[in-house]
Amino acid sequence: MALLTILANCQAGPMAALISQFCPDLNVIRSPLVHQITDKNRLDVIQNIQKSDIVIHQPLGPSFKELSTAELKSKFPSKTFVSFPSIFFGGLFPQLSYLRLPEGGTMKGPLSDYHDTRIIDCFLNRESSEVCLGRMKSEDPLELKYYDISLKESLGRDRAVDIPVMEIILDEMSKSPPLFTFNHPTNRVLWRVLERVLKLLGLQAPQALDLLPEREFLGNTRAMIPDSIPKSLGLDWRQPKYSIWEDELPLRELITSFYQLYSEIPNFPAICRDNEQRFNLPVRLGHYS
Structure with a gap:
């Protein structure tokens, strides 16, 4: 052996x-x-x-x-x-990012280690949860560029x-999403x-x-994939939701949870600025510089 x-x-x-x-x-x-x-x-x-x-x-x-x-x-x-x-493969998840902390490690949240940069952008710019929801449901040409x-x-x-x-x-x-997040196949x-x-x-x-085991080893956090990506590739499947294992996290509730988390972190803008190179979709940080 x-x-x-x-x-x-x-x-x-x-x-x-x-x-x-x-x-x-x-x-x-x-x-x-x-x-x-x-x-x-x-x-x-x-x-x-x-x-x-x-x-x-x-x-x-x-x-x-x-x-x-x-x-x-x-x-x-x-x-x-x-x-x-x-x-x-980050091409399916242009909105997804870690937030590294100054003291080491990553910021935890409703999606474990992952954060949606569209939510970050809307929070930093004091946009309502409804505006953020609309952003998450709309198509962004930058998503395809990043793919x-x-x-x-x-x-x-x-x-x-x-x-x-x-x-x-x-x-x-070609048949279904091959990953749950950019590094969890x-x-x-x-x-x-x-x-x-x-x-x-x-x-x-x-x-x-x-x-193979029915329970996915790395399927604890399952990220949404912007519709524009499978649509532009001519794929039949869609993955429009976030979930923890099989439990869906409605987008409106997810936004509220992240807004609450970020509001309790005094140096959150500075943390985002330090992580700017990780963001694939633009986050408006100008007035925090």
Whole structure:
């Protein structure tokens, strides 16, 4: 039985679970998610890699020091390394963003770590919830412009890894949304990526697409996708709502909840200004500069 570890972001846990369920000849050694690696657990990660025959990983740059991809390959030349990109495609979610906090971490809210920049813009400019609701239901030509930019960026990331993922995402997208947020893919996408990993390793991938868990590993927060995007692409599906798992969050209530949250944060405009480079749709910050 081959031992493997997965060095990746939040996608690592679900991938490990799918391998454990469908690949009895592989034994996964669990490691911390890459964004949770600290000086305290860094040695544990290295020891896990030392025990493993196979390392499935996302590209890790010099900031990871001895855990960078280059350092690991140099230190463990006999291991089999297979790279895949962070399964990320923002083109379907131009309005979605994190808000990084000065003290570290992200601002939590009604959509867990995610924020809708249209709501941010309307709040900062003292527009009513009804005006904001109208904005969220209308089409913005910038949404399509960002889709094209994001697609180009994602295809570029594919060229730097062993396992490209955008072909899978675009194929799944022809039938239904392939992601719940820009970095939370469906179980189908995760498994199809693993099928390619197994093929590259010379292993037989079981026919498991129809046997995947009904509960989506990364489906806790499900973001709306502006209608203009599937409409312009000639797709039959629409995803006009936000939800937590299967529970819909009506837009009017969501706006009210975010307005309340933001009103209780004295330095909220400054936080938005610090995060401006993350916003794909423009947020009017001029009078806060």
